[in-house]
Amino acid sequence: MGKTFWFYTGSKSLLMLSDIVFVMTITFVIYQDTQSATYAALFPLIRTLCQLLAGLISPVLIDRFQAYRLLKWLPLARLVMMILFTTQFHFFQQHIVWLFGALILISMTGGFISPLLQAIMPMLVQANQLVQANSTASIFQQIVQIAGYSFTGILVLWIGSTYLLAFTCLMIVCSYLLFLPVLPLLQEENTTQRTNQLNSFKDGWTVIWKNKMIRTLTFMDVCENIAGSVWIGAITLAFVTHDLNRSEDWWGFINAAYYTGAIIGGLLAAWFSRFIQKQLLLFMATGSFIYAVLTILFAMNSLPWLALLLCILMGPAYQIRDVSQQTILQTATPTRDLSKVYSAHYVLSSVSAGLSIFFVGFIADTFGARFVYLLGGLFVLVCSGIAILAFMMQKKRAAV
Structure with missing residues (x-):
């Protein structure tokens, strides 16, 4: 570099x-x-x-x-x-x-x-x-x-x-x-500049719809954004105070633990970049699956120290999944269309995250923060299943 x-x-x-x-x-x-x-x-x-x-x-x-x-x-x-x-x-x-x-x-x-x-x-x-x-x-x-x-x-x-x-x-x-x-x-x-503004507006969406891999990644992103809304501050605070029975200080500890894990995950991804580069789909599927399992365990756990440990472990799993997913998107999309695809992704991410935050608050008030994290983990598990299927199909095509 x-x-x-x-x-x-x-x-x-x-x-x-x-x-x-x-x-x-x-x-x-x-x-x-x-x-x-x-x-x-x-x-x-x-x-x-x-x-x-x-x-x-x-x-x-x-x-x-x-x-x-x-x-x-x-x-x-x-x-x-x-x-x-x-x-x-x-x-x-x-x-x-x-x-x-x-x-x-x-x-x-x-x-x-x-x-x-x-x-x-x-x-x-x-x-x-x-x-x-x-x-x-x-x-x-x-x-x-x-x-x-x-x-x-x-x-x-x-x-x-x-x-x-x-x-x-x-x-x-x-x-x-x-x-x-x-x-x-x-x-x-x-x-070259275009005169047809309607085509310019549709370009990113067209690439997403026509390219099967990009379409799959986009669907996964939407699901993961919905799942990611469970980590908004109010839900985490409610989980810490009601389910872990700890003071508000532990809210900060939980956030610090996750960011620490994310930095460790970034370092690991950089260290093993050659291996990840060769099997992007495999690492994306593995990272997504591990992250889903850890989120579900976090939802079922009542021990504060174990919650911190699980948050630290989530960081590397999420980072490896995210880096692999970003790289697949960058390599599967023509460079001239990448900014438009990112624009379309951003729109979908904003809409899905915004709507899910509203529903997550309602679910937390009705069923409790623990149920929200369990639901988020199941959403990510669906994403990992999609990634595993995509990896198996890629492997099958390579064998033919």
């Missing part, structure tokens, strides 16, 4: 960290100003809806303006918005309508940038290095998430929201500077 990969990984990690800090800071400020959990919850909801809309529109923009131009100018536009937002933050704090209007614009630009960035990885490394590259990038992302979610709340109280937003702008500047060496690669991938 060359220098360009490290520039890309550093840029994307900084951008992710700036996004986490921004979201947590604004959520904290809205709650502090309004003393309303409803208003505070509105921002993540609006942000998700805006990114969903951006995911629908981005294929048209990609064909109209091309990825090179979009990734050259969109981050700058977002930076200008962030600087204006930060310098006029006192005004926005006093006018909630203007605040949400600004947040909508900032969230939309983030939604346009995300699928474009995800599609770049196959351009940076050779096909036989994709597993190592994806797992290495995943390690950085997990570290960023731990740092962002662990320290932002403390920093808001220590240095104040305005200074923290200024720091967010600085991170976006550094992210853009690190991304500049990557831009020439995108210029080489220039494609």
